[in-house]
Amino acid sequence: MTLAEKTTKKKKEGFVGQKMIVLPPNIKRNIASNHLISRFHVVASGFYPHAIYHDRERKSGCSEYILLYCTSGSGTVNVSGSTSVLKSNHFVILPKNTPHHYKSSLLDPWSIYWLHFTGKSADHLYQRYSELGAEPVFLAYSARRIEDFDQIFNLLANSFEERNLEIVNIKYLELLANFLYAQEIDPLTLGRDKITNSIQFMKKNPFSLYSVKDLAAQQHLSVTHYSKLFRDKTGTSPKQYFIQLKVQTACQYLYFTDKSIKEICRELGFNDPFYFSRLFKKLMGLSPANYRNQHKMD
Template sequence: MNIAQKKIKDGFVGQKMIVLPPNIRRNILNNDLISRFHVVSSGFFPHAAYHDRERKTGCSEYILLYCTAGTGTISIADRTIQLTPNHFVILPKDTPHHYKSSLIDPWTIYWLHFTGVYADYLHQKYAELKQEPVFLAYDTKRIEDFERIFSMIENSFEERNLEIVNIKYLNFVSSLLYAREMDPLTPGEDKISRSVLFMKKNPGALYSVQELAAQQNLSVTHYSRLFRAKTGSSPNQYFMEIKVQSACQYLYFTDKSIKEICRELGFGDPFYFSRAFKKLMGVSPVHYRNQHKMD
């Protein structure tokens, strides 16, 4: 058997795929909640050797291909691009295209076919990114979200379930397109992002602005200016907000005393902690706990 004969559209070991039947698609079009954005098919192709799909007249839906391993190529219009791990593309509807997995290093892809008025808008936002394919830092939660949504649609085509599924898929696609805006402080993006990540991972630490600036090899003046430009706050104010947010979690989810929480967050003086907490939250830590304590 030659290579050409081995080209396949689907049927990979471990694959998952769902295509909505025509009657279900008609029902969706009559549902005002999800008619403007809905997924008509979705799937997961792991290590998809010989995956090869060509549509000479294109597809009536937009196609999202998100690669997590391996490589492949996509030919569309007059260009060919390579899809590699942690990248995604959205192919325009009604446009001829041809995509295929590498024979040497077959890709693993998550994919969606989606349509609707909002789909048109989202593809426009994709075009505005002016990069193809689009890079995404790997996030296990993103994969878990996709698999959770897929499991929901596997279970039922009931209307209420389809509403939830498509709302979640809209959020999933949006999270790819607005990744930078939704998490502007992505680890490793820049020095201020790294500094903020350090603060979030170490809410109990006690560091001066001088020490935080030194961590990023910046002068205090330059560090403070960049920090305010990115976050809208001074480093001290931002770090305090992180500590108070952590305190809220302790007050809500644990029975730790105020003194214990102070120690966890690096406050030597419970009275100072209470004043700082009330300034940001509008109530004292004790009041906050009484007001929001879990039953």
């Protein structure tokens, strides 16, 4: 099957092992009149595991905010023409009433938890998110976070009775706060440790070439210790993470500039355009040329 044939298999939902709940209109009306949870409440939630061909576009946006939390794999998220890569241990919140298009990687399909939430407090919560940069935000892996998602989902699946909806939405608010205030809750989650310092160093130097040995030495760690700490925090190797950053930077150049692929490749420190193209296609599911053409057509 060719890549072109594969890209036609777009799916909004219907994945093996998926979980999804969408509240019916009468339940939404009941929540809107509940003073305890009307200011913040979730109207839909779910989990899509290994969601190959997942592709969702809303040209007029959605009336609720949407949280996407990637636990494995990767994909892309486009909001009002700006594209970013969403990968493992990152989350993004899509603004309400704003055109967007998100899709899973064909070669490394994502697994995502997602929420649609609304209410007057939702606007303030999105403002807190925008202060983090309004782009995919990294969070260190936490088994407890996954357990919380599953527990709250199961509570919601049990009943739409008023008291149950109250505790569900109180817990969802607490869960979202753990995303938005992670640094305040646990400073080491986002900063003040050697691996976060290393990640920041990579982000500031996407046009340089550094070996794992160089990166470990920069943090005064042995290669073995550095690599273990890095994988524990991010779920991937330093080399793979740095390549992902370079590909993400390449996406921006392909989208926003007219630089040739060879020029972009050279600026990112790759002497072999064919090698870079293979890396790009492995992560994005498209060659650099096809990626540019696809977005230029949009």
